Amino acid sequence: MAGGPPFSLGVETHEGLAALTRAIRAEEDGKQLRRELARNMREALKPAAGEAKSSIMAMPSSGLMPTAPALRSAVARKIRPEVKLGGRWSGARVKAFKTKNVRGFPNAPKRLNRSGGWRHPVYGNREIWVQQHGKVDWFDDAFKGREGSYRAAVEAAMENMARRIADRAQ
Template sequence: MMAGGPPFTLGVDTHEGLAALTRAIRAEEDGKQLRKELAANLRAALRPGAAQAKSGIMAMSSAGLATAPALRASIARKIRPEVKLGGRWSGARVKAFKTKSLRHFPNAPRRTNRARGWRHPVWGNREVWVQQHGKVDWFDRAFQGREGVYRAAVEAAMENMARRIADRAG
């Protein structure tokens, strides 16, 4: 680090780099606004990945009678980018949140993504159970081969914010 330079390095491609960037933002006068802007930029960088994951679950085949609420649409609504700056975990990721009010099936995103599937009673009859399989790895396939693209977009958003702070200090 050069004398008189920013209080952090511009290489913010690691977890430690994000923590250093967050500390530098806190030290700024308008730190709260800068944090909001960084979080918005990180979410924007991950939005295409969330859209891919949503299209992955919507492509799952649907058989049987139409019931409300719709399983695939409910899962798709719960997929979004998550950004946390500070605390125990800092970072940016695309997450499929639990579907708490979906037909007593809170772990629907996780269960439809795994090969083993899930068991459920047939129309509420607790004596007859069936094993159901979803579209295996729909969430994981959405990011396969594109991890580098999303990582680069997140790193670019972090680098831009680091440069802005460095330009202020310099």
């Protein structure tokens, strides 16, 4: 190749991320570069995860017995940035993972965010069911108006890695 990088520096698209990942694999220390890119992309999304955590913690709670596990804090612990480089899906996102062992409510993050809420029996009595609603769109509203800054931070991490690889090639 005559003087240019082996891939496009415009990595803001999925194709650009795929090209960057291929270029990293071709490098001698590719595994280390890939880990560093993933770490930098996660760091760029940590403020977004913090916003989502504070949003769920701001949800009102009437509380249950003091012995029951706290739902809001369990959901907040399961919110974290996720980065995948390669495979069926490549990219970076903030994700609320399932809460497996909290009150028998594995889909708590998803159900708390839905306008329809969820149905459950009253204190385990299978004859009396109620419809309960959470704080609608707590996850989606946490990023409202700041999506562009989080996207720009992730793209900046990708561009920095692309520049480093391009500088090596020259």
